[in-house]
Amino acid sequence: METSKAEGKRIAKVAMLAEEEEGGKDEDVKNKKRASTLTLIRVSSAGGSTQPYCQVQDCPVDMTGAKPYHRRHKVCEFHAKAPEILVAGLQQRFCQQCSRFHEVSEFDGAKRSCRGRLAKHNERRRKGSNDSL
Template identity: 70%
Template sequence: MANNDGGGGVGVQVKHYCQVEKCEVNLDGAKKYHKRHKVCQVHAKAPIALLAGLRQRFCQQCSRFHELSEFDGTKKSCRLRLDGHNKRRRKTPLPIEMEDNHCRLINGEASPHMDMTFSSRNTIHNHTADISG
């Protein structure tokens, strides 16, 4: 008889349960995600769950429980992970100036011989001038 815990033991049938206090949901028939993180579907989405005597919430980004103080309002992801996510999404674009339908970077961010133009599909085309002589 093979086991279900992935540990390679023989003859031991391991049952998976939600880690939330007083939750007795058997996760054997649950999705792999819920088994892996030891959380039932209800507590994965719950605004508050009791673990180790602390009021916590399951973070969708970290896939683990955090204390409620690490979340803003009713958000499902902790503040730390959301900050990183938002910083990646909001990278500041390079400053540019338009001149006769050509776009040039400001403050020497690119080669002074670089010229970018927009096509009819708003795709930037990079044209480098030959400066060899």
């Protein structure tokens, strides 16, 4: 099985750290703890991609074929556009500006951006138009 150059280096580092841990009987206990911690960090950071899933509880949608936006924000297209969703006993809606769920009361009408983010957006827009006058 072929490994990439970076993967080979990572494996070599892990093996080297494991040897240091085993062979250093006369080493200070502190160094042993550090080496074993480094080994755990390196092994756990190998990283594989996890299956994309919708963050709404009990949502069965498989997001492997979803648009990049929906995979990035971990929300399926249905829940991103839904006017109301029951989450943790509260009626919530997905905010396109924050990429988070907020209570429906934080939105004006059927808008998909919360009032807080819209206010900040409008403030920045007005600030820019005053400079040009």
